[in-house]
Amino acid sequence: xxCLEMTTKRKIIGRLVPCRCFRGExxxxxxxxxxxxxxxxxxxxxxxxxxTLEELYLDANQIEELPKQLFNCQALRKLSIxxxxxxxxxTTIASLVNLKELDISKNGVQEFPENIKxxxxxxxxxxxxxxxxxxxxxxxxxxxxxxxxxxDAFLEFLPANFGRLVKLRILELRENHLKTxxxxxxxxxxxxxxxxxxxxxxxxxxxxxxxxxxxxxxxxNNALQVLPGSIGKLKMLVYLDMSKNRIxxxxxxxxxxxxxxxxxxxxxxxxxxxxxxGLLKKLTTLKVDDNQLTMLPNTIGNLSLLEEFDCSCNxxxxxxxxxxxxxxxxxxxxxxxxxxxxxxxxGSCKNVTVMSLRSNKLEFLPExxxxxxxxxxxxxxxxxxxxxxxxxxxxxxxxxxxxxDNQSKALIPLQTEAHPETKQRVxxxxxxxxxxxxxxxFQSDSDSFNPTLWEEQRQQRMTVAFEFEDKKEDDENAGKxxxxxxxxxxxxxxxxxxxxxxx
Numbered sequence: 001x002x003c004l005e006m007t008t009k010r011k012i013i014g015r016l017v018p019c020r021c022f023r024g025e026x027x028x029x030x031x032x033x034x035x036x037x038x039x040x041x042x043x044x045x046x047x048x049x050x051x052t053l054e055e056l057y058l059d060a061n062q063i064e065e066l067p068k069q070l071f072n073c074q075a076l077r078k079l080s081i082x083x084x085x086x087x088x089x090x091t092t093i094a095s096l097v098n099l100k101e102l103d104i105s106k107n108g109v110q111e112f113p114e115n116i117k118x119x120x121x122x123x124x125x126x127x128x129x130x131x132x133x134x135x136x137x138x139x140x141x142x143x144x145x146x147x148x149x150x151x152d153a154f155l156e157f158l159p160a161n162f163g164r165l166v167k168l169r170i171l172e173l174r175e176n177h178l179k180t181x182x183x184x185x186x187x188x189x190x191x192x193x194x195x196x197x198x199x200x201x202x203x204x205x206x207x208x209x210x211x212x213x214x215x216x217x218x219x220x221n222n223a224l225q226v227l228p229g230s231i232g233k234l235k236m237l238v239y240l241d242m243s244k245n246r247i248x249x250x251x252x253x254x255x256x257x258x259x260x261x262x263x264x265x266x267x268x269x270x271x272x273x274x275x276x277x278g279l280l281k282k283l284t285t286l287k288v289d290d291n292q293l294t295m296l297p298n299t300i301g302n303l304s305l306l307e308e309f310d311c312s313c314n315x316x317x318x319x320x321x322x323x324x325x326x327x328x329x330x331x332x333x334x335x336x337x338x339x340x341x342x343x344x345x346x347g348s349c350k351n352v353t354v355m356s357l358r359s360n361k362l363e364f365l366p367e368x369x370x371x372x373x374x375x376x377x378x379x380x381x382x383x384x385x386x387x388x389x390x391x392x393x394x395x396x397x398x399x400x401x402x403x404x405d406n407q408s409k410a411l412i413p414l415q416t417e418a419h420p421e422t423k424q425r426v427x428x429x430x431x432x433x434x435x436x437x438x439x440x441x442f443q444s445d446s447d448s449f450n451p452t453l454w455e456e457q458r459q460q461r462m463t464v465a466f467e468f469e470d471k472k473e474d475d476e477n478a479g480k481x482x483x484x485x486x487x488x489x490x491x492x493x494x495x496x497x498x499x500x501x502x503x
Contacts, residue, residue: 028052029049029052029053030049030052030053030054030055030075031053031054031055031056031057032045032046032049032053032055032056032057033057034046034056034057034058034061035057035058035059035060035061035080036059036060036061037061038061038062039058039061039062039063040061040062040063040064041063041064041065041067042058042063042066042067042070046070046073047069047070047072047073049073050069050072050073050074050075051075052075053073053075053076054075054076054077054078055076055077055078055080056070056073056076056078056079056080057080058080058081058084059080059081059082059083059103060082060083060084061083061084062084062085063081063084063085063086064084064085064086064087065086065087065088065090066081066086066089066090068090068092071090071092071093071095071096072095073096074095074096074097074098075098076096076098076099077098077099077100077101077121078099078100078101078102079096079099079101079102079103080101080103081103081104081107082103082104082105082106082107082126083105083106083107084106084107085107085108086104086107086108086109087107087108087109087110088109088110088111089104089109089111089112089113089116090113091113091114091115093113093115093116093119094113094115094116094117094118094119095118096119097118097119097120097121098121099119099121099122100121100122100123100124101122101123101124101125102119102122102124102125102126102127103125103126103127104126104127104130105126105127105128105129105130105149106128106129106130107129107130108130108131109127109130109131109132110130110131110132110133111132111133111134111136112127112132112135112136112138112139113136113138114136114137114138115138116136116138116139116142117138117139117141117142119142120141120142120143120144121144122142122144122145123144123145123146123147123167124145124146124147124148125142125145125147125148125149126147126149127149127150127153128149128150128151128152128153128172129151129152129153130153131153131154132150132153132154132155133153133154133155133156134155134156134157135155135158135159135162136159137159137161139159140159140161140162140164140165141164142165143164143165143166143167144167145165145167145168146167146168146169146170146190147168147169147170148165148168148170148171148172149170149172150172150173150176151172151173151174151175151176151195152174152175152176153175153176154176154177155173155176155177155178156176156177156178156179157178157179157180157182158173158178158181158182158185159182160182160184161182161184162182162184162185163182163183163184163185163186163187163188164184164187165188166187166188166189166190167190168188168190168191169190169191169192169193170191170192170193171188171191171193171194171195172193172194172195173194173195173196173199174195174196174197174198174199174218175197175198175199176198176199177199177200178196178199178200178201179199179200179201179202180201180205181196181205181207181208182207183206183207185207185211186207186210186211188211189211189212189213190213191211191213191214192213192214192215192216193214193215193216194208194211194214194216194217194218195216195218196217196218196219196222197218197219197220197221197222197241198220198221198222199221199222200222200223201219201222201223201224202222202223202224202225203224203225203226203228204219204224204226204227204228204230204231206230208230208231208234209230209231209233209234210233211234212233212234212235212236213236214234214236214237215236215237215238215239215259216237216238216239217234217237217239217240217241218241219240219241219242219245220241220242220243220244220245220264221243221244221245222244222245223245223246224242224245224246224247225245225246225247225248226247226248226249226251227242227247227249227250227251227254227265228251229251229252229253229254229256230253231251231253231254231256231257232251232253232254232255232256232257233256234256234257235256235257235258235259236259237257237259237260238259238260238261238262239260239261239262240257240260240262240263240264241262241264242264242265242268243264243265243266243267243268243287244266244267244268245267245268246268246269247265247268247269247270248268248269248270248271249270250265250270250273250274250277251274252274252275252276253276254274254276254277254280255274255276255277255279255280257280258279258280258281258282259282260280260282260283261282261283261284261285262283262284262285263280263283263285263286263287264285264287265287265288265291266287266288266289266290266291266310267289267290267291268290268291269291269292270288270291270292270293271291271292271293271294272293272294272295272297273288273293273296273297273300274297275297275298275299276299277297277299277300277303278297278298278299278300278301278302278303279299279302280303281302281303281304281305282305283303283305283306284305284306284307284308284328285306285307285308286303286306286308286309286310287308287309287310288310288311288314289310289311289312289313289314289333290312290313290314291313291314292314292315293311293314293315293316294314294315294316294317295316295317295318295320296311296316296319296320296323297320298320298321298322299322300320300322300323300326301320301322301323301324301325301326302322302325303326304325304326304327304328305328306326306328306329307328307329307330307331308329308330308331309326309329309331309332309333310331310333311333311334311337312333312334312335312336312337312356313335313336313337314336314337315337315338316334316337316338316339317337317338317339317340318339318341318343319334319339319342319343319346320343321343321344321345322345323343323345323346323349324343324345324346324347324348324349325345325348326349327348327349327350327351328351329349329351329352330351330352330353330354331352331353331354331355332349332352332354332355332356333354333355333356334356334357334360335356335357335358335359335360335379336358336359336360337359337360338360338361339357339360339361339362340360340361340362340363341362341363341364341366342357342362342365342366342369343366344366344367344368345368346366346368346369346372347366347367347368347369347370347371347372348368348371349372350371350372350373350374351374352372352374352375353374353375353376353377353397354375354376354377355372355375355377355378355379356377356378356379357378357379357380357383358379358380358381358382358383358402359381359382359383360382360383361383361384361436362380362383362384362385363383363384363385363386364385364386364387364389365380365385365388365389366389367389367390367391368391369389369391369392370389370390370391370392370393370394370395371391371394372395373394373395373396373397374397375395375397375398376397376398376399376400377398377399377400378395378398378400378401378402379400379402380401380402380403380434381402381403381404381405381407382404382405382434382436383434383436384433384434384435384436385403385432385433385434386428386432386433386434387417387419387426387427387428387432387433388414388426388427388428388432389426389427390416390424390425390426390427392414392427393427398411399411403431403432403434404431404434407431412429412431413429414427414428414429415427415428415429
């Protein structure tokens, strides 16, 4: 059924099957929607409304070409034909002098015709996912263009006078083959969002620091080796993604990006961060995971608004004590480093809800961790912990505590016992002490079968994991973890444990 969205002088709007009874003088059909109708050509009914039609939607069909008659619809303001089988955009498109929005994404269009310049009212063009290798010079005469999307095309360069498009606010050129930008782009004074991710830039284009109103910049998945100080000239920049490059150094002048809220430097080759990073007072997200950092600057503690911090997959052997000043922090990830301990000041990060410390060398945790009472998820798997501090009993919001990668439930039983050396109360269970993961844990399928190891692993898989339990003692009742175990489950655990010992 081919549906029509009808707009009338009486402001009646509905989705109706084409019918002659709706073509009276009082009916003005301005919108037609034929999306997802398995069409192989533009329906002939469209041409009956060429004088009044303003919006035409032909999304997700199998249309291979646009008929000449379509371009008699000179009142057309929006033409949407994404996800079809078009191989070209006919030159007759020049007759659509009132066209404001054009969507030809996900087709096979190889080029724009030169006379696209006649569509002077165009404000939005979405042409992503087409094999477009270049833009004609006429394209730069679309002086009213505010949004241009050309992601996942074959562009190797932009026209030299691309800067004529002075009204551009959004420019997305992700997944092309661009290596440079034309110098004329310094004229794009209104440009706010620029996406150059997944291209072939070896260095930051010089013209970028002249686009003063830029607020969002994506340069991820390129071949940049340096983040130069010129980036600091972008005073309005709020979002900066430089992840998945080859960046070895970040210039100290990055502090000039005083409005920056999100800084993504993941998957680079950074060995250190500049002290000036602490001057990014508005930063809320900082991602430096998958680098080669051996230390973090003390100035990290000046980021008082930071909410998310990821420094996983580095070579950190310590965290600065100033991390305790991150009072707004909600998510902290320090997986796969070489931390033997945490600073006591970590307890001052009282708004953290998710903390992951997986695959470090932690042998103990500070008592102050009990002050992080909003903590809901804590990952401590693959460390060297012998027990947990008794202050864990204060973590009433904790919903998941991971001590092992193959743990079957988010929460496990913890019992109170005295530390053999200090005699202080600690929490422990059958998963302590943690054993560092070695090469034997990554055996290939070709390794010889080890029946003893297989039996041990089978017993571990059979072990039941519970929620926190409270072992009440006559002289110590306060501050214990709540128990919520059924009697028969408890006996089942005891039976399983005794069988393991007998084996």
